[in-house]
Amino acid sequence: MLSPRHSRVLLIVLIALSFGVRALWLDYPGRLAILDEGYYLSSAHNILGTEQLPGNPYPYARPGLDPLIEHPIAGKLLIALSIRILGDTPYAWRLPSAVAGTVVLLLVYLLAYRTTRHRGVSLAAAGLTALDPMMLVNSRVAMLEIFVTALILATLYFYVRRLPALAGLAAALAVCVKLTGVSAILCVVAFETMRTLRHRVLTRRWSTRRIRALAVAVGVCAVSVPALLWLFNSRASLFPNPFDNLRYMYTHLAATFAFRPPEAVVVPQSRPWEWLLNVREIPYLTQGVMNLRGVYNPLLVFAFVPVVAWAVWLAARRGAAAALMVLAIVAGCYVPLVAGSLLVPRPAYLYYFLPVIPGIALGLATLGAPLKLPRAGKAAYVLAAAGAFIYYFPFRGWP
Amino acid sequence: MAVRPVLFAVVVAVLASACVNGPRWEATMAQARLQRDRGDYGAAERSLLDALAQADRLHPLHPYELETNTELARLHFRTGEFAKAKAALTRLVGKLETLYRSDHPSIGAMHGDLGRACDALGQVDEAQGHYAKALAVALQVPAQNAIDYLYLDMAVNAQRRGLSAEADALFARAEAAARQLRPGGAIFEEIRAKRGR
Numbered sequence: 001m002l003s004p005r006h007s008r009v010l011l012i013v014l015i016a017l018s019f020g021v022r023a024l025w026l027d028y029p030g031r032l033a034i035l036d037e038g039y040y041l042s043s044a045h046n047i048l049g050t051e052q053l054p055g056n057p058y059p060y061a062r063p064g065l066d067p068l069i070e071h072p073i074a075g076k077l078l079i080a081l082s083i084r085i086l087g088d089t090p091y092a093w094r095l096p097s098a099v100a101g102t103v104v105l106l107l108v109y110l111l112a113y114r115t116t117r118h119r120g121v122s123l124a125a126a127g128l129t130a131l132d133p134m135m136l137v138n139s140r141v142a143m144l145e146i147f148v149t150a151l152i153l154a155t156l157y158f159y160v161r162r163l164p165a166l167a168g169l170a171a172a173l174a175v176c177v178k179l180t181g182v183s184a185i186l187c188v189v190a191f192e193t194m195r196t197l198r199h200r201v202l203t204r205r206w207s208t209r210r211i212r213a214l215a216v217a218v219g220v221c222a223v224s225v226p227a228l229l230w231l232f233n234s235r236a237s238l239f240p241n242p243f244d245n246l247r248y249m250y251t252h253l254a255a256t257f258a259f260r261p262p263e264a265v266v267v268p269q270s271r272p273w274e275w276l277l278n279v280r281e282i283p284y285l286t287q288g289v290m291n292l293r294g295v296y297n298p299l300l301v302f303a304f305v306p307v308v309a310w311a312v313w314l315a316a317r318r319g320a321a322a323a324l325m326v327l328a329i330v331a332g333c334y335v336p337l338v339a340g341s342l343l344v345p346r347p348a349y350l351y352y353f354l355p356v357i358p359g360i361a362l363g364l365a366t367l368g369a370p371l372k373l374p375r376a377g378k379a380a381y382v383l384a385a386a387g388a389f390i391y392y393f394p395f396r397g398w399p
Numbered sequence: 400m401a402v403r404p405v406l407f408a409v410v411v412a413v414l415a416s417a418c419v420n421g422p423r424w425e426a427t428m429a430q431a432r433l434q435r436d437r438g439d440y441g442a443a444e445r446s447l448l449d450a451l452a453q454a455d456r457l458h459p460l461h462p463y464e465l466e467t468n469t470e471l472a473r474l475h476f477r478t479g480e481f482a483k484a485k486a487a488l489t490r491l492v493g494k495l496e497t498l499y500r501s502d503h504p505s506i507g508a509m510h511g512d513l514g515r516a517c518d519a520l521g522q523v524d525e526a527q528g529h530y531a532k533a534l535a536v537a538l539q540v541p542a543q544n545a546i547d548y549l550y551l552d553m554a555v556n557a558q559r560r561g562l563s564a565e566a567d568a569l570f571a572r573a574e575a576a577a578r579q580l581r582p583g584g585a586i587f588e589e590i591r592a593k594r595g596r
């Protein structure tokens with residue numbers, strides 16, 4: 001068992017190293033948008049009224065307004081704020097993602113500790129999350145996935161800390177970054193539903209305290225989404241009315257099938273069940289010494305099925321909070337995408353699975369700890385994960 | 400206690416009503432284009448109106464709504480139903496002007512089409528206003544927005560308004576623009592024919 005002091009030192013080392021790796025050479029390869037960054041940077045530049053990058057996808061956007069209207073504005077405002085403060089440089093574009101990617105690791109640690117009260121296990125969960133290449137790549141590009149992932153974890157952390165109002169607020173922020181951020185509140189609902197139902201089965205009584213906490217989180221989220229959207233939209237959106245904005249985004253998400261012919265789609269599309277096989281890698285950028293590959297750590301993603309099976313068993317038998325948390329993340333972040341993909345064959349991409357990775361890491365660390373495996377075996381697993389991380393590391397030399 | 404199921408049903412109904420089956424809309428649009436290309440304009444219009452009814456369940460700025468109205472306007476131009484074409488184009492321009500700056504080439508082109516529709520309906524003064532907006536854009540993207548044909552339409556519009564000097568100047572501009580954009584094209588015949596009226 002690690003002492004509090006040792007675990008704190010190790011956590012600080014992990015966070016510092018991870019931030020270093022995320023912020024390293026963020027300006028490489030110069031003023032060039034990586035993958036969908038072009039859309040978000042164009043939005044940020046248009047909001048600020050600053051010079052656009054070559055190949056601006058919105059050359060006729062109305063000045064001062066966000067042209068990328070299928071996504072909420074908060075993430076783009078964050079990128080714009082960073083540019084306003086730090087100047088229009090690649091570091092400023094991507095620093096919010098690097099910070100969010102580091103916060104993800106801290107939140108995984110805190111969430112794991114809250115559900116297991118075990119420092120070593122919590123460090124392992126954060127460490128495994130840090131070793132995921134897709135997590136690293138998304139922490140190095142000015143896109144929205146990493147913000148949503150951080151806010152989903154923040155929602156869950158606040159909820160298990162018995163701060164349901166803050167959880168509702170974090171969930172609302174997740175929705176204001178990307179509509180798929182609704183996963184945050186779905187995770188909370190799934191977590192509390194499973195916990196409350198188990199309590200009901202065992203005691204034949206409803207826990208009003210838990211139901212009240214859930215109602216507060218959901219209620220605060222429901223009220224905060226339009227309020228925050230109204231606030232964020234007030235100066236830079238085509239939609240002053242937040243409900244109009246939500247209707248546009250919802251109908252866009254619900255109805256859009258494919259606007260471009262298949263041959264014009266450059267990013268490989270995939271279905272949610274393919275993500276478990278780690279196929280249809282996203283080629284973010286290959287240039288010079290950089291090969292930014294959008295792919296998960298096989299040691300994490302291939303563990304999905306055993307982790308979920310193990311979590312189901314543990315949740316049913318013992319009601320372990322960590323197992324419930326793993327299942328809640330899967331239920332809130334993965335199951336809706338599977339259901340959506342079965343209903344409408346709309347485009348989906350491998351990086352949509354990103355918020356599930358902390359769940360798998362949490363599952364591997366917390367559920368794997370009690371297994372009677374030799375310590376060397378567990379260490380070998382972590383070393384193999386580290387090996388895969390190094391294999392997929394984006395830099396192949398000194399820029 | 401019956402309130403909760405009713406509320407739940409209302410929420411589900413509202414969410415479902417705002418859903419459109421994307422593949423079905425795309426299939427309807429593809430069918431409409433096929434019917435139009437076969438010359439079956441009545442059937443094409445029915446298909447497009449069906450697609451528009453589907454798109455109308457979405458947000459007014461949804462791309463399905465924009466694309467359906469564009470196809471409807473094209474079809475009505477082809478069938479000579481200019482009042483219907485004008486209605487579809489007016490809807491479209493309003494939506495596009497919400498989304499983009501007014502110098503967007505599509506907005507300019509649509510003002511040109513609106514001018515043509517108004518001219519065909521005898522609304523020459525309204526047409527002139529649309530042509531002026533179209534010209535402001537076409538001057539920036541002359542080839543893309545076919546500025547030579549725009550000058551030609553403006554010249555005919557000036558003739559109809561009894562402004563022969565203005566018409567002559569516009570015919571001359573149409574000719575000069577056509578010489579740069581499409582030397583030897585059929586537009587020269589058209590200019591001569593319309594000038595001689």
